[in-house]
Amino acid sequence: MKTITANRLTDGRVVYRTIDEGWSENATQALRLTPENAETALASALEDQLIVVDPYLIDITGDVGDFTPTGRKHVREAIRLTGPSAGSTKEIAHVSIR
Amino acid sequence: MYQYDEIDRALVDARTAQFREQVNARLSGALSEDEFKPLRLMNGVYLQLHAYMLRVAIPYGVLSSEQLRSLAFIARTYDRGYGHLTTRQNIQYNWPRLVDIPDILDHLAGVGMHAIQTSGNTIRNTTTDPFAGAAADEVADPRPWCELVRQWSTTHPEFTWLPRKFKIAITGSPEDRAAIGVHDIGLRLIRSKAGEIGFEIHVGGGQGRTPVIAKKIRDYLPQRELLAYLTAILRVYNLKGRRDNLYKARIKILVNAMGADCFARAVEAEYEAVRGRALTVPVEEIGRVSAFFAAPPEGRSQTTPPAAPGYDRWHGVNVKPHRVAGRTIVVIPLKAPGKTPGDIDADQMDLVADLADRYGLSEIRVSKEQNLVLPHVDESALESLYTLLDGARLATPNADKASDIVSCPGLDYCNLANARSIPVAQQISRNLHESGLDAVAGKVTIKISGCINACGHHHVANIGLLGVDKAGQEVYQLTLGGVADGDAAIGKILGPGLNAGAAVKAVIACVRVFAEKAAPGEAFTQTLARLGAAPFKEAVYGV
Numbered sequence: 357m358k359t360i361t362a363n364r365l366t367d368g369r370v371v372y373r374t375i376d377e378g379w380s381e382n383a384t385q386a387l388r389l390t391p392e393n394a395e396t397a398l399a400s401a402l403e404d405q406l407i408v409v410d411p412y413l414i415d416i417t418g419d420v421g422d423f424t425p426t427g428r429k430h431v432r433e434a435i436r437l438t439g440p441s442a443g444s445t446k447e448i449a450h451v452s453i454r
Numbered sequence: 455m456y457q458y459d460e461i462d463r464a465l466v467d468a469r470t471a472q473f474r475e476q477v478n479a480r481l482s483g484a485l486s487e488d489e490f491k492p493l494r495l496m497n498g499v500y501l502q503l504h505a506y507m508l509r510v511a512i513p514y515g516v517l518s519s520e521q522l523r524s525l526a527f528i529a530r531t532y533d534r535g536y537g538h539l540t541t542r543q544n545i546q547y548n549w550p551r552l553v554d555i556p557d558i559l560d561h562l563a564g565v566g567m568h569a570i571q572t573s574g575n576t577i578r579n580t581t582t583d584p585f586a587g588a589a590a591d592e593v594a595d596p597r598p599w600c601e602l603v604r605q606w607s608t609t610h611p612e613f614t615w616l617p618r619k620f621k622i623a624i625t626g627s628p629e630d631r632a633a634i635g636v637h638d639i640g641l642r643l644i645r646s647k648a649g650e651i652g653f654e655i656h657v658g659g660g661q662g663r664t665p666v667i668a669k670k671i672r673d674y675l676p677q678r679e680l681l682a683y684l685t686a687i688l689r690v691y692n693l694k695g696r697r698d699n700l701y702k703a704r705i706k707i708l709v710n711a712m713g714a715d716c717f718a719r720a721v722e723a724e725y726e727a728v729r730g731r732a733l734t735v736p737v738e739e740i741g742r743v744s745a746f747f748a749a750p751p752e753g754r755s756q757t758t759p760p761a762a763p764g765y766d767r768w769h770g771v772n773v774k775p776h777r778v779a780g781r782t783i784v785v786i787p788l789k790a791p792g793k794t795p796g797d798i799d800a801d802q803m804d805l806v807a808d809l810a811d812r813y814g815l816s817e818i819r820v821s822k823e824q825n826l827v828l829p830h831v832d833e834s835a836l837e838s839l840y841t842l843l844d845g846a847r848l849a850t851p852n853a854d855k856a857s858d859i860v861s862c863p864g865l866d867y868c869n870l871a872n873a874r875s876i877p878v879a880q881q882i883s884r885n886l887h888e889s890g891l892d893a894v895a896g897k898v899t900i901k902i903s904g905c906i907n908a909c910g911h912h913h914v915a916n917i918g919l920l921g922v923d924k925a926g927q928e929v930y931q932l933t934l935g936g937v938a939d940g941d942a943a944i945g946k947i948l949g950p951g952l953n954a955g956a957a958v959k960a961v962i963a964c965v966r967v968f969a970e971k972a973a974p975g976e977a978f979t980q981t982l983a984r985l986g987a988a989p990f991k992e993a994v995y996g997v
Contacts, residue, residue, distance in 0.1 A: 363505075364502055364553060365480070365481070365482070365552065366552055366553050367506070367551035367553065367953075368501055368502070368504070368505040368551070369503065369504065369505060369554060370504055372502070374774050379613050388962060405483075405486065405487060406481075406483050408488050409503075410487065421801060428923075428925075428926045428927070429926070430501070430926060431865065431873075431874075431927075431928060432865060432924070434867060435503060435866060435874075436504065439504065440504070440866035440867060440876075441866055441874060441877060442794070442866055442874070442876045442877035442880060443537075443794045443797065443863075443866055443867070443876045444534075444797040444799070445534055445538045445548065445549070449963040
């Protein structure tokens with residue numbers, strides 16, 4: 357199974373392609389794709405260059421609403437999914453006013 | 455320190471306004487991502503795993519207290535309350551929004567800072583000794599020359615699109631603290647037999663996937679001719695450097711391919727064409743720039759013996775001798791037990807800025823070890839300074855100790871990384887402190903990179919870790935014997951790769967061997983040279 361991910365243009369945040377061909381930070385809304393329809397969906401996602409940067413396909417497994425990245429880049433995609441595994445982002449309270 | 459003049463201010467203001475237009479053009483669709491990417495990179499804006507990353511230039515690692523407060527303001531207002539100091543003496547923010555970056559650059563411009571040339575295939579921030587102008591062993595202050603290189607290289611039209619990025623380091627002391635051996639150009643200020651100050655020129659060093667120690671191509675260059683000679687080197691590189699292969703485009707590959715002697719002859723030929731002309735720095739200009747870096751006035755000596763708990767150990771490790779009576783250099787390691795190397799929160803930035811104002815002539819340095827330095831502290835204030843630093847977890851006595859670990863952001867943040875660096879560094883740090891090893895082991899450097907680009911400088915660590923991707927798993931290669939400063943050396947792989955947990959244990963085992971077997975006063979590399987790799991290999995692999 358696959359889904360599509362990218363970084364949002366305005367702030368760089370990780371987003372996932374949704375069923376209604378939108379984008380969401382909420383991974384539970386991520387589109388599920390088969391090998392047969394993945395490339396077509398990616399071609400459509402690549403047209404959203406005013407919304408996201410460099411969409412690409414990733415391998416996933418799991419139920420709807422709860423997926424786990426798989427494949428060669430599974431560690432990278434797991435970190436993108438859940439945030440940094442260590443470091444100041446986890447240790448310092450979010451104080452941004454934005 | 456150097457103060458911007460009208461030319462500097464106009465240049466930075468114009469560049470900031472230009473980048474605001476470029477961001478707006480990207481947001482409106484007037485620029486595609488392919489068109490925008492090289493423009494944002496030229497202004498220090500990367501797109502990483504979770505967000506944009508903004509790398510702000512700290513020229514040769516020198517900051518004023520006002521600038522550090524401004525960095526704190528940006529961390530609080532536009533980021534997540536902290537910044538990350540880099541091995542190139544710069545600062546990175548991990549979470550800025552693209553739409554906010556023009557405003558951030560406006561704030562930076564207001565205090566004489568910017569992000570120009572912190573990325574891209576151009577001349578990057580020149581680095582130097584964090585103790586410059588203060589070190590007791592200094593032949594000459596490298597900062598005026600760093601500043602002249604900054605002015606010469608900033609938006610230099612001939613050298614804006616080089617084959618690859620280009621890094622210059624300058625040391626003014628015999629004890630190299632700028633790692634000139636692993637830079638594209640390494641410059642050492644020396645005094646000639648006639649008593650004149652000039653430069654020894656090294657070229658073609660670097661780390662990354664092909665680590666190389668720079669070759670000396672000139673024993674002595676009169677200081678006034680520095681910019682002419684740099685121009686000659688860059689012209690040879692720009693003309694002959696490879697542009698067909700990203701991995702063979704650095705100058706180290708060219709120097710190796712031509713041979714150092716042949717490369718030097720080509721540079722000398724270019725130099726003959728430009729020497730003694732417009733690029734020769736006028737004596738008055740050297741004097742004008744040097745005046746910004748005048749020696750500090752004498753300070754006051756301590757009159758009563760300090761009594762604060764922990765002071766003596768802190769003083770013995772983190773305080774360094776100064777060339778001026780009554781002044782000392784204080785290293786502020788950003789390496790508290792288990793902390794992310796190089797990260798500093800906004801409150802800590804404000805505190806250090808206040809302490810610099812109160813006790814250190816308002817000046818701060820960033821070191822390639824990802825620490826801060828107060829270069830001109832009044833000796834009579836040391837105990838008060840220690841007490842206040844200690845209260846903010848900034849007085850860990852570990853400058854140059856094993857737990858003074860250098861680490862890149864790794865796979866937790868970086869788009870290029872293959873493995874995580876930060877959690878490995880944190881675990882090593884905790885183990886070193888909890889075991890007491892950190893206090894008993896002598897001088898040893900540990901550096902960690904999350905990929906072969908080597909931003910964590912693992913090649914030149916006494917104990918280095920390189921994270922790689924092996925069939926989807928994070929694996930770490932352990933190297934021993936690297937040296938960044940002085941007689942630079944590239945570490946050698948000790949044995950098979952290790953998973954993260956085993957890598958932590960392996961590093962601890964190597965530090966333990968060093969602590970147990972080192973002769974009094976012996977550095978790690980001396981112990982390694984005397985004993986060979988066998989005891990370390992046995993401790994790590996049991997063979």
